[in-house]
Amino acid sequence: MSPDALAHAADLADFVAASPSSFHAAAEVGRRLTDAGFTPLDEQDAWPSQPGGRFLVVRDGAVIAWVVPQGAGTCTAVRVFGAHSDSPGFKLKPKPTTGRLGWLQAGVEIYGGPLLNSWLDRELRLAGRIALDDGSTVLAATGPLLRLPQLAIHLDRAANDGLALDKQMQTQPVWGLGDEDSADLLGELASAAEVDAARIRGYDIVTADAARGAVFGKDDVFFAAARLDDLASVHAGVVALARAADGVGDDIAMLAVFDHEEIGSETRSGAAGPFLSDVIERVQLALGADREEQHRALASSWCVSSDVGHSVHPNYAGKHDPVVRPVLGSGPILKINANQRYATDGVGAAAWNGWCADAGVGSQEFVSNNSVPCGSTIGPITATRLGIRTVDVGIPILSMHSARELAGVSDLRDLSRVAEVFFRG
Incomplete structure (x- = not known):
């Protein structure tokens, strides 16, 4: 494997470790791009209008960043590379400290469509956003x-014949161990955030696999x-985007990272919400565009929607299209x-x-088996x-929606290389 691809994978491992929740992912995107010279903006402030700037704005667990080329005008098109920050798993319920029979447990609700059995027998973290009594968040x-311990096979001899979790x-x-009346799971989170647990008024907390990403x-x-x-x-x-920022073409280069894709995107920070349209309109207004010019700019714009897709699985070949069979290591899909x-479509x-x-970079196609939704x-x-x-792309993986998914090292870097070409126009 090439040194560049291995370095990209090592950096991705750092990124995943720093992003156990969508809120952390948005913050990490913001941190990295701020280090690359991007200016964070507040949605409540007036936004600058000068061409040649690079900016970002965070909304909850979503973030949008963009580079305005020097020659930008009222009809300048936008090139959007879109992705999402959330992943399937579990989310803390109200009154999350529970337990029985001497065990401390966490009350959780299933978020999205996780592959439930993959979460068994793994060390898990809690991560997310806490809202405090003064209206601030941390x-x-x-x-x-935490851990979801599986029942021993001695107590369920049919476990290997089909495991179904309630x-x-x-x-x-x-x-932990003990009485739930003497323990406080929110206190563990407050301690991690270095705040007083008594100040917590709300929270958005999910589970995350604690193991670090690895090449093998x-x-x-x-x-x-x-x-x-x-x-x-x-x-x-x-x-x-960081690499292309000094050399974008004639179009506005924009990264849009949305939250809540796994549950339908219909939130203020999801793709079905107004975040992207709000940002594009404000950028256009700052450039002096009227309504007619805004429509002309959108008509010449592009969106690359990037999300993972299925690689052909050697043990379940019948689940895939019999002809179109992407595989790890052969390029993005x-x-x-x-x-x-x-x-x-054909134009995309x-x-x-x-x-x-x-x-x-090589490219593969993905299409579903007609009998598989x-x-x-x-x-x-x-x-x-x-x-x-809009064109939908991504990388092929195995174990999608597992607590730990499998990708090809070279595909990870290749996707970024194509994204850079896209941003540069």
Whole structure:
């Protein structure tokens, strides 16, 4: 494996470790881009109008960053690379400190569509946002704290014949021993955030796998980590935008990282909400565009919606299309669906293949087996909301929605290389 690809994977491992929740991911994107010369903006302030600037704004667990070229005008198009910051897992319920029979447990609710059995017998962290009594918020993340212990096979001889977990009774992790009346899970979070637990008035806290991402396999071809869906795309976009910032073309280069994709995107920080349209409109207004010019700019804009897709699985070949079979290590994927669950069309496919060629990167296609329902992404949502030409892409992985997913090391770097070409126009 090339040194560049291995370095990219090592940096992704750092990024995932720093991003155990969507709020942490947005903050880490902001930190990295601020270090690269981007100026953070507040949505409540007036925004600067000068061409040549690079800016970012965080809304909850979402973040949008952009570079305005020197020659930008009222009809300048936008090139959006979109991804999402959230991942399937578990989220703390109200009154989260529970337990029985001498065990302390955490009351959790299933978030999105996790592969439940993959969360068994792993050390888990708690991470997210805490709202305090003065209206402020702080980020909190514990170290390894919880575990979902599986029942021994001696007590369930049929476990290997088909494991089915009760989503309420058998998904509540343990985190200590003792009486729930003498323990406080929120206190653990408050301690991690260095605040007084009595000041907590609300929280958005999820579980995250505590294990670090790792490269392995013959010739170091594999990379396994939590939350590759979709932090692999977020990281690729951040790296690409930072590299392209000094050399963008005629269009505004924009990275849009949304929250809540795994539960439908219909929130103020999700792709179905107003965040992207708000930011684009404010950027256009700052450049002096009227309504007619805004529409003209959008008509010539592009969105690349990047999310993971399925690699062909050697043990379940019948679940995949019999002809179109992407595999790890052979390049990013172009995602296609006749019913527009992905927004790719022929024009978008041609554009994507051109960007890949310019980047010197191979590309694969993905299409579902007709008998297996197809998922969706932020792509169709963005195309519908804004009318921007949109193409759905990503990297192939195995174990999608597992607590720990599997990618190809070279694909991770190659996606970022294509994103950089896209940003540069």
